[in-house]
Amino acid sequence: MGFLAGFIDAVAGxxxxxxxxxxxxxxxxxxxxxxxxxxxxxxGTGVAVYKYYRDGLINFKTVYRGLLMGFVGACxxxxxxxxxxxxxxxxIVPFLMLGVFVFNLINKSLGVTEGKKRMGELAFFSIFGFIFGLYDAFFGPGVGNFWIIAIVFFLGYTFLNASGYAKVLNLKSNLFSLVIFIWFGKVNYTFGFIMACGQFLGGYIGAKMVILKGSKLVRPFFxxxxxxxxxVLFYQMIFTNGVAAG
Incomplete structure (x- = not known):
């Protein structure tokens, strides 16, 4: 399960x-x-970020504002x-996710090739870093998917590039949340590290597949x-009070 989760997360979140x-x-x-x-x-996300960075798909100078504002938003x-x-x-979120799906279904070329840049990177990563940082800490499900579609639409990036940047921003949120859970003693290290072994391999192979195959692989996975x-979200909204997966 760790391997599958790491692979899917590295490809499309x-x-x-x-x-x-x-x-x-x-x-x-x-x-x-x-x-x-x-x-x-x-x-797993850390391994994917390392692989994306090693292959030149992440520029931390571009994304650091999203990390900073994401921290403020997460707090x-x-x-x-x-x-x-x-x-x-x-x-609310199930309908937002449905909107993302329909929007992508209609715009079949979106993210396959570079598109129109609708916002400057400074403004984008500052604004959405705060918004998605807040959302991830407050609720969470689908934040990786929201990051990818926002980067593709507003910055004109391909799914390939957007996936790499989304992983960096997700890693920030994961680490911040992990510190809180560790502080309150809510981590099972045995299960966590066993699953992390699969995550390590899945994250590496998933990122490598994306780099080799490009946006044409990411889009269908996404x-x-x-x-x-x-x-899942509509089911939980209608039938349960459970917690959705982020």
Whole structure:
């Protein structure tokens, strides 16, 4: 499960759709599941980021503002999560994810080749770094998918480049959340490191496949992950009170 989650997450995001249910199957409390998931996913995402960086697909000078504002946003989201209920997000996010799917379905060439740049990188990473950082800490599901589509649409990047930058920004969120879970003792290190072994290999191979095959590989994976997210989120909205996978 760690390998599959790492591979899918490195290609198009959404590895939590596999890793969270797998960890929940152990019978651990949900807080331990989420904390352990952050441990293993941080390792897989870190490996993917390293591979993208080694192949020249990530420029940290471009993305550092997103990291900084993402930290501010994550702090804000964490505070809000402790004083405001996030249950209303369960009724909003499924429709946002559906909108992402339909938009991509209509614009079949989006992200396959470089597109029109609609925002400067300074403004984009500052604004969306804060917004998605806040969202990830406050609610979370699908944040990697939202990052990819936002980068593709507003900066005109291909899915290949967008996937690399989304991984950097996801790694920031994972590490910040992991520190919080470790502080409260909500990490099972045995399960976390066992799954991380698979994540390590899956993250590396997934990133390598993206680099070799390019955006034509990322787009169908992206659409598939978004589709599964839509089904999961609508199911949870209608039938359960469970926690969706981020």
């Amino acid at each position: 959404g590895g939590g759709l596999i890793s969270v249910p797998a960890l929940a199957f152990t019978g651990m409390p949900i807080a331990l599941v989420l904390g352990t998931n952050k441990l293993q996913s941080s390792i 804000t989201g964490a505070i809000l999560a402790n004083i405001v209920s996030n249950q209303f997000m369960r009724y 659409m598939a992950v978004v589709s599964i997210n839509i089904v």
